[in-house]
Amino acid sequence: MATTTTSTSSLPYEKERRIAELAVQRAAILSKAVYNSKVKGTLEKSDNSPVTIADFGAQALVFASLRNNFPDDNIIGEEDSGDLRSNKELASLVFKAITEAVYSNTTGQSSSESSSSNELGVINNEAEMLDLIDKGDCTDSGKGRVWALDPIDGTKGFLRGGQYAIALGLLVDGVVTVGVLGCPNLGEEGGVLLSAVKGQGTVVRPLTSDFSTLPDPSRVTMNPITTTSDATFCEGVETGHSNHNLQAKIAAGLGITKPSVRYDSQAKYAALALGEAEIYLRLPSSMKYEEKIWDHAAGSLVVEEAGGVAFDMYGEKLDFTTGRTFKKNKGVIVMPKAIQEDVVRVVREVAIEVYGGKSSL
Numbered sequence: 001m002a003t004t005t006t007s008t009s010s011l012p013y014e015k016e017r018r019i020a021e022l023a024v025q026r027a028a029i030l031s032k033a034v035y036n037s038k039v040k041g042t043l044e045k046s047d048n049s050p051v052t053i054a055d056f057g058a059q060a061l062v063f064a065s066l067r068n069n070f071p072d073d074n075i076i077g078e079e080d081s082g083d084l085r086s087n088k089e090l091a092s093l094v095f096k097a098i099t100e101a102v103y104s105n106t107t108g109q110s111s112s113e114s115s116s117s118n119e120l121g122v123i124n125n126e127a128e129m130l131d132l133i134d135k136g137d138c139t140d141s142g143k144g145r146v147w148a149l150d151p152i153d154g155t156k157g158f159l160r161g162g163q164y165a166i167a168l169g170l171l172v173d174g175v176v177t178v179g180v181l182g183c184p185n186l187g188e189e190g191g192v193l194l195s196a197v198k199g200q201g202t203v204v205r206p207l208t209s210d211f212s213t214l215p216d217p218s219r220v221t222m223n224p225i226t227t228t229s230d231a232t233f234c235e236g237v238e239t240g241h242s243n244h245n246l247q248a249k250i251a252a253g254l255g256i257t258k259p260s261v262r263y264d265s266q267a268k269y270a271a272l273a274l275g276e277a278e279i280y281l282r283l284p285s286s287m288k289y290e291e292k293i294w295d296h297a298a299g300s301l302v303v304e305e306a307g308g309v310a311f312d313m314y315g316e317k318l319d320f321t322t323g324r325t326f327k328k329n330k331g332v333i334v335m336p337k338a339i340q341e342d343v344v345r346v347v348r349e350v351a352i353e354v355y356g357g358k359s360s361l
């Protein structure tokens with residue numbers, strides 16, 4: 001990773017980037033508190049994926065910040081309050097976790113939170129929290145300003161103390177324009193906060209436990225490799241989320257001999273931007289699965305602004321205009337621009353042979 005100190009003052013989307021960073025940092029503080037507590041409130045959703053107090057709490061906190069600062073914007077969020085409304089005990093635990101982690105003393109708010117709470121939004125009671133969680137039900141991602149949030153991406157990683165990410169992106173007319181990734185278990189102690197604005201590059205800062213300030217940023221760029229055999233793959237941990245056998249064959253075809261880095265969540269995009277690996281490959285384990293836009297919006301911009309590109313497995317751009325899920329893309333490949341031609345050629349050939357052509361979508 002190359003890093004240089006940078007200034008981001010008076011630039012387009014400066015407020016959006018700052019609020020998104022602070023909102024993600026606040027949600028990260030909550031997620032760490034939940035991880036360190038005995039009660040995580042884990043439930044299984046209808047698709048058999050887990051959801052915890054941290055997922056609901058982080059979504060409520062980030063939405064409070066978005067509502068407070070950008071009340072006219074639409075939001076797409078992974079969670080809704082259904083499971084909490086039918087489980088009052090769990091709803092109370094989520095509100096308690098927020099109160100303890102963020103509004104931490106009984107006389108009101110902790111000193112650092114009190115200075116920022118007006119700006120980042122306060123959640124006054126459980127009913128307000130449930131209503132906020134439901135603000136992420138937008139279905140049209142292609143028009144106007146739409147935020148896409150995965151409050152805890154990689155919940156399985158979160159639960160086992162591995163990688164997870166709080167991922168927040170702003171789409172403007174379907175184009176990812178601001179992307180923020182909070183990765184509490186990546187890099188230095190306490191984790192890292194990456195952010196990108198289209199055309200302005202990607203920066204990283206340490207994640208802190210301060211609600212109102214952000215440490216100085218450093219600019220990041222992907223490793224500038226020019227040969228695929230110099231690359232390291234970054235893949236998911238969960239074998240059910242992508243086809244690891246096929247990915248291994250592609251790695252061999254690209255002359256890659258180094259072992260893959262395996263991370264849960266959009267921390268994979270962060271790892272590429274930070275130079276821990278160069279290629280992220282996600283080949284579908286089932287063609288029926290539609291990737292969710294909140295799983296790729298923030299990460300794809302963070303990588304693109306660090307010198308990379310994010311395509312589907314056919315080598316076409318990710319299309320964020322199709323609602324809550326990708327309808328025109330299957331699989332994801334991410335790599336530095338310098339090797340995109342070689343990687344796309346190999347992955348595309350395999351994709352057509354194994355999954356059929358794009359017309360079969």
Ligand SMILES: Nc1ncnc2c1ncn2[C@@H]1O[C@H](COP(=O)(O)O)[C@@H](O)[C@H]1OP(=O)(O)O
Nearest residue numbers: 049153154236237238240241264265289292295
């Ligand atoms: N069958 C599947 N194929 C691909 N991704 C999946 C599948 N099931 C769940 N996911 C998504 O994988 C993400 C974690 O990815 P990773 O394997 O890279 O850590 C989760 O956020 C989850 O999305 P979501 O829970 O948003 O529906």
